[in-house]
Amino acid sequence: MIESIWSWIVQPLTYGFMQRGLVASILVGTVCAVIGAFIVLRGMAFFGDALSHTILPGVAVGYLVSGGAQGSLFWWALGTAIVSALGIGMISKKSQLREDTSIGIVFAGMFALGIALISTVRSYAVDLSHFLFGDVLGVSVQSLITILIFGAVVLVAIWAFYKQLVVVSFDPLLAATLRLPVKFLNNLLLILIAITVAVSLQIVGVALMVAMLVTPAATAFLLTKRLPRMMLLAAISAVLSSIIGLYVSFYLSISSGSAVVLICTLFFVVTWVVQSLRGKRSSR
Amino acid sequence: MTHPLKHDLNQPILDVAHVNFKFGEHVALDDITFHLHTGERVAVVGPNGAGKSTLFKVIAGILHADSGDVNVFGFESGKHDCIAYIPQRSVVDWHFPVNVFDVVMMGRTAMLKPFVIPGKQHQAAVRQALEKVGMQDLAARQISQLSGGQQQRMFIARALAQEANLMLMDEPLTGLDDPAQEDLLKLMEKLEQDKVTIMAATHDLDQAAQHFNRIFLLNRHLIRFGKAKDVLTAENLKIAYGGRLRLMEDGKSVMALDHSCCEGGEE
Ligand SMILES: Nc1ncnc2c1ncn2[C@@H]1O[C@H](COP(=O)(O)OP(=O)(O)O)[C@@H](O)[C@H]1O
Ligand SMILES: [Mg+2]
Numbered sequence: 001m002i003e004s005i006w007s008w009i010v011q012p013l014t015y016g017f018m019q020r021g022l023v024a025s026i027l028v029g030t031v032c033a034v035i036g037a038f039i040v041l042r043g044m045a046f047f048g049d050a051l052s053h054t055i056l057p058g059v060a061v062g063y064l065v066s067g068g069a070q071g072s073l074f075w076w077a078l079g080t081a082i083v084s085a086l087g088i089g090m091i092s093k094k095s096q097l098r099e100d101t102s103i104g105i106v107f108a109g110m111f112a113l114g115i116a117l118i119s120t121v122r123s124y125a126v127d128l129s130h131f132l133f134g135d136v137l138g139v140s141v142q143s144l145i146t147i148l149i150f151g152a153v154v155l156v157a158i159w160a161f162y163k164q165l166v167v168v169s170f171d172p173l174l175a176a177t178l179r180l181p182v183k184f185l186n187n188l189l190l191i192l193i194a195i196t197v198a199v200s201l202q203i204v205g206v207a208l209m210v211a212m213l214v215t216p217a218a219t220a221f222l223l224t225k226r227l228p229r230m231m232l233l234a235a236i237s238a239v240l241s242s243i244i245g246l247y248v249s250f251y252l253s254i255s256s257g258s259a260v261v262l263i264c265t266l267f268f269v270v271t272w273v274v275q276s277l278r279g280k281r282s283s284r
Numbered sequence: 285m286t287h288p289l290k291h292d293l294n295q296p297i298l299d300v301a302h303v304n305f306k307f308g309e310h311v312a313l314d315d316i317t318f319h320l321h322t323g324e325r326v327a328v329v330g331p332n333g334a335g336k337s338t339l340f341k342v343i344a345g346i347l348h349a350d351s352g353d354v355n356v357f358g359f360e361s362g363k364h365d366c367i368a369y370i371p372q373r374s375v376v377d378w379h380f381p382v383n384v385f386d387v388v389m390m391g392r393t394a395m396l397k398p399f400v401i402p403g404k405q406h407q408a409a410v411r412q413a414l415e416k417v418g419m420q421d422l423a424a425r426q427i428s429q430l431s432g433g434q435q436q437r438m439f440i441a442r443a444l445a446q447e448a449n450l451m452l453m454d455e456p457l458t459g460l461d462d463p464a465q466e467d468l469l470k471l472m473e474k475l476e477q478d479k480v481t482i483m484a485a486t487h488d489l490d491q492a493a494q495h496f497n498r499i500f501l502l503n504r505h506l507i508r509f510g511k512a513k514d515v516l517t518a519e520n521l522k523i524a525y526g527g528r529l530r531l532m533e534d535g536k537s538v539m540a541l542d543h544s545c546c547e548g549g550e551e
């Protein structure tokens with residue numbers, strides 16, 4: 001009995017693609033969860049969703065130019081993500097329309113452009129679905145190293161500027177009166193989100209990215225009232241979801257990205273139900 | 285003194301000269317000129333939309349005047365970090381996952397080193413600030429669990445931790461019950477020992493008259509700035525409030541009635 005459970009757990013790990021996929025999704029899940037805490041607290045979920053869709057044309061150009069090599073796609077994704085993040089940040093300040101309207105227009109337009117570009121290639125369907133939904137089981141050692149380096153950049157930057165980022169997020173007017181570099185900090189956060197999106201592209205794809213950015217952090221928000229603990233719990237929830245999701249995907253042959261996101265969502269729903277039941281009991 | 289910018293203590297703590305501010309075409313502040321002495325408590329009074337919040341933000345250097353000068357201790361205000369703006373409680377996100385200690389520590393952010401947890405010296409400063417406002421026992425309390433008066437005192441502690449010389453309080457008394465208002469007014473008086481200068485926006489003319497050294501009557505332009513008896517005349521109030529004011533001549537009290545409704549009444 002124990003042996004069969006053991007082999008159930010170990011068997012997938014005999015495949016190199018599963019090992020790499022697991023490590024990659026644990027890394028990406030952690031980075032998304034930590035920066036996701038800021039995204040949730042600042043109400044930037046729509047921005048995150050828009051940003052991940054907006055990078056598609058850049059990725060598409062990279063795909064056409066390079067013939068689909070994983071290594072160069074990351075750089076195209078990163079470049080487009082940073083330009084789009086700062087661009088969207090500017091639109092939301094300057095535009096006369098409501099911020100969400102202008103972001104919506106740009107995001108849908110760019111997304112359509114990306115799909116149009118990719119569809120010029122004859123055998124596009126498979127590759128397109130990888131961009132949209134991720135291809136965690138196709139991660140190479142090279143991409144793993146890229147994910148590790150850039151994921152670390154994001155985490156270290158958050159660690160370094162943690163106190164200032166908290167102040168601009170909680171009370172921008174205090175940040176201004178303390179003469180903190182408010183513009184720099186806001187742009188820094190946008191760039192860190194952009195890097196996270198680029199790093200996550202291969203793991204979850206553009207369509208489901210927002211779930212990794214928002215759901216584990218939202219689950220953690222329900223569980224604690226201290227920010228560092230919220231980041232920790234978000235990371236734990238994301239890592240568990242990644243592991244469970246990949247096993248589910250392996251054994252039930254479900255698309256891996258959607259399996260991970262579904263487990264994240266399940267965690268959120270369960271937490272939410274338990275917390276509201278508890279809330280009812282204690283308020284009685 | 286940890287403040288990076290020099291202070292010329294012979295200069296007034298705040299010197300505002302011919303300040304104008306527009307939101308687009310809309311004039312919010314029109315040629316404001318005045319100065320404050322160290323340790324004063326000033327009540328800023330005027331109807332909704334009079335420009336009280338805008339004035340505070342311009343003084344704090346959060347918004348930049350279209351023309352005119354704002355100097356603090358003889359130097360341009362936008363560079364000082366000794367000015368605290370204490371927001372209206374209604375604009376704060378009370379569900380942000382921080383506790384009282386965290387928020388007060390935010391006042392010291394400009395002095396903190398990257399990467400490390402704030403050292404002993406900063407922790408002590410935060411504890412001292414909490415003690416001053418009588419909240420040492422609530423340091424670990426989540427901010428959504430505070431009463432209105434406690435929320436307001438927490439922000440004053442944060443301003444103390446910031447080592448602010450000038451505190452600009454945006455409607456600190458609005459929405460508090462009477463005992464909490466009394467506590468807060470006493471605390472403001474106590475801050476005089478620390479040479480803290482206070483400007484507080486308020487709607488209660490009686491309180492303004494009783495608890496503040498001078499009254500600043502504002503409606504886009506400065507109508508009158510001085511002692512209560514000179515400022516709160518029927519004539520001045522009519523200029524400030526127009527038809528929206530009812531003078532309740534029941535002996536002494538005058539009330540600006542258009543404010544009875546406005547917890548969070550930003551338009
Ligand atoms: N961000 C803004 N954009 C445009 N107009 C504004 C803005 N903030 C305030 N105003 C306008 O400026 C005037 C002064 O506002 P405010 O300083 O908030 O007044 P008060 O604090 O005395 O109620 C009001 O007419 C208000 O509508
Ligand atoms: Mg106001």
